[in-house]
Amino acid sequence: MQKVFDGHNDILLRLHMAPERRSEIFLTGEGKGHLDLPRMQAGGFAGGMFAIYVPSPYDDEGDDAVAGFRAPPYDMPLPELIHAPEAIGPAMHQAGLFHWMVRASGGAFRHCLTVKDIRAAVDAGAIAGVLHMEGAEAIGADLDALHLFHAVGMRSLGPVWSRPTIFGHGVPFRFPADPDTGPGLTPAGEALVRECNSLRIMLDLSHLNAAGFRDVMRVSDAPLVATHSNAHAICHSTRNLTDWQLDAIAESDGMVGLNFAVGFLRPDGLEDPNFDWDVMMRHLDHLISRLGENRVGFGSDFDGAMMPAGIADVEGLPRLVQACLDHQFGAELVEKLAFSNWMRVLEKTWGK
Structure with a gap:
């Protein structure tokens, strides 16, 4: 079975x-959600980025929260900024839960800090976990908490989820629209980028707006990476990457992980999981045409979005791999998409 390294899960x-x-x-699986240890093992899930995400205090988890996605066009308001004193508790709790997963798994789930660690975990039949942060709300302008999270093993960070932070602005959820939606990085955001470069923390540009993307291009000396984003040319969502962004990522020798979220895949933007593999293949074709075969992978958004019916959950990864083979990508390219391309960009970013 082809092993899959995944750019993002929740x-x-x-x-x-x-x-x-x-x-x-x-540990045992509850038959809900998209991920658990038994299903990861059954689905060939080699490992991936495990995201710390601080929910807004007033997030609506009911049907109204996704009503807009069900009836495009839509323009959904963003939650307000969360300050570091409010965010640090939930963020540290999730970091602790990540380390609990390592301990409780009895060696079946490993915390990885390097590509060598990831390869060793996969060779041993374990799941390779990389600690990631989606939205830097828990980090103050002094950046002290960045060093704290680095010390507990965080090696990847997105300065924003779509909600604004003191560092910059994310894209609102709009369809149809492009990601040019507001101002760029703040001075604190530029300092965050430089410190992440210094610590060799990978910067994730998913959710960042166009102006912020340009600022990271200007400030960062690392490959540009979007762990879970798609092609705007196929689906005109603000969350997807335009061709100039894809070209900039290619120029930096970076990486894009295909997001499985149905609303960011379907050309009509509809939150409906029922569609053919052709939709995902069109995104992959476009990403490969702009980025090349060495800079595209998978970034599922498992447990953070609605999945296509053909995938459903992590046990659907072999069906995605087979769809890629049926699309005539070839076994060598499919292995790159599933695993090796992530190892390449992580090694280039982390330096080991």
Whole structure:
């Protein structure tokens, strides 16, 4: 079975929202959500980026929260900025849950800091976990908390989720629209980028608006990476990358992970999981045409978005791999998409 390294998932948020059921959710599986240890092992999930995400205090988890996605066009308002004193608790709790996963798994899930660690975990039949942060709300302008999270093993960070931070601005959820939606990085955001470069923390440009993207291009000396984003040419969502952004990522020798979220895949922007593999293949074709075969991978957004019916959850990864083979990508390219391209960009970013 082809092993798949995944650019983004949100299981830590699921555990954070129900910590009393963490053993059931992760270790044995509850039959809900997209990820648990047994299904990861069954689906050939080699590992990936496990995201710390701080939910807004007033997030609506009911049907109204996604009503806009069900009836494009839409323009959904963003939650307000969350300050570091409010965010540090939930963020540290999720970092702790990540380390609990390592301990509780009995060696089946490993915390990885280097590409060598990832390869060793995969060779041993374990899941390779990289600690990531989606939205830097828990980090203050002094950046002290950045060093704290680095010390507990965080090696990838997105300065924003779509909600604004003191560092910059994310894209609102709009369709149809492009990501040129507001101002760029703040001075604190530029300092954050430089310090991440210094610490060799990978910067994730998913959710960042166009002006912020340009600022990272200007300030950063690392490859440009979007862990879970798609092609705007196929689906005109603000969350997707335009061709000039893809060309900039290619120029930096960076990487894009294909997001499986149905609303960012479908050309009509509809939150409906029922569509053919052709939709995902069109995105992959376009990404490869702009980025080349060495700079595209997968970034599922498992446990953070609605999945296509053909995938459904992590056990659907072999079906995606087969769809790529049926699309005549060839076994060598499919292996790159599934695993090796992530190893290449992580090694280039981390330096080891």
